[in-house]
Amino acid sequence: MSGPQVKICGVKDIDTALAAARAGADFLGFVFFRKSPRFILPEKAEEVILDLKEASFEEGFALPKLVGLFVDAGEKELSEAPTLLTHFQFHGHESPERCKELGDEFAVEIIKALPVSVADDVLKAGAFEGATDIILFDAKPPPGAGRPGGHGVSFDWTAISSYTGETPFMLAGGLSPDNVADAVASQKDHSGFLGVDVSSGVETAPGNKSADLIASFISAAKGSK
Template sequence: MSPPLTKICGLSTPDSVGAATKLGADYVGFVHFPKSPRHISLEQAAALAAHRGRAESVVLLVNPDMALVDQALATVQPAILQLHGDETPLFLGEIARRHDVKLWKALPVRTRADLAAANAYRGLVERIIFDAKPPPGAQIPGGNGVRFDWELLRDAKLGFAWGLSGGLDPANVAEALRITRAPLLDISSGIEDAPGQKNVDKMASFLNAVRTS
């Protein structure tokens, strides 16, 4: 079984991007969503992507219109566009027709029935990211440090590429892998000192825990 892939999301400084790459992360993620404490401009994301080394860059948008999608892809030129809102399969299909970019779609999960929503995106996206549903009153759809019941994914035979997000940290990632066997782990708040402030030591601990689990 191949080791799981890792994505460090919500990066906002050259040092944090460089550290993620040096420590072996497979993907580095940049959030363009003004309500998020991890929000950066597209121009900043483009500059940071230059420090990504061997890692692939991911731009995360939430409920964008097509004009913003066009702008983000032209400015940052990421390998992957991750949609983290209520984007429909129809909208993702239109992106795929307009752009040669890999698409990831994040889906909120609380119950087993929520997993079934992924079927609507089959053939449209490269990967589904299962994230916890945000708590009531949350201003952002992800990065809230909340996990869902990982048992929902135990022995899941999904038939498509996917990843696990939501509430991961260096202390619990081994448990997450033991239960879910997730092929990709996507972390943001679990390696921060404060929202948007990445801690390199926590990042190193997380990536080491993934490798040794």
């Protein structure tokens, strides 16, 4: 499947991981933030990853890149992450220096999430140039929210037009099978656009992913012109 890359975030079990990988997901995200309804224990995530890797070998589908999501995590928490992760995704107050340092220390690529509501928020990505591998522009959480993402809210995608950095970026926030094609189309002329990230938009309840919604989302995203 060609088209933009797709990240399915908040994977909690092997069935979801298999459904996403078989449908053509490019990234799978595992949430190691305890306040999230999508939280998974590191040892459980490792089991899922190993089972997925075995299925990938047996069935012949491509193994997605494997992302661990953290919010202001300490060294102990990061060191407990599954060893097969390819990326760390940071949703907290991690500085560019901290991102670069941790990428080098753990030999992983870094995704830095930046909350967006207006075009000026996008400009903050400039500080992370050279310190991260992917920028994730996510919708700002609602006031009083206890976690930085997964709320199903969106932002004005045209705000991304102010981004001129060389680091590739993904869009997140309020995406679903119904609107992801529009989101992709809104960025078709932006050279830095890498793909889209979804969590709540493919769920039937917080933390409960639907294989049908995942397949529909990936098809809609990658079928966009």
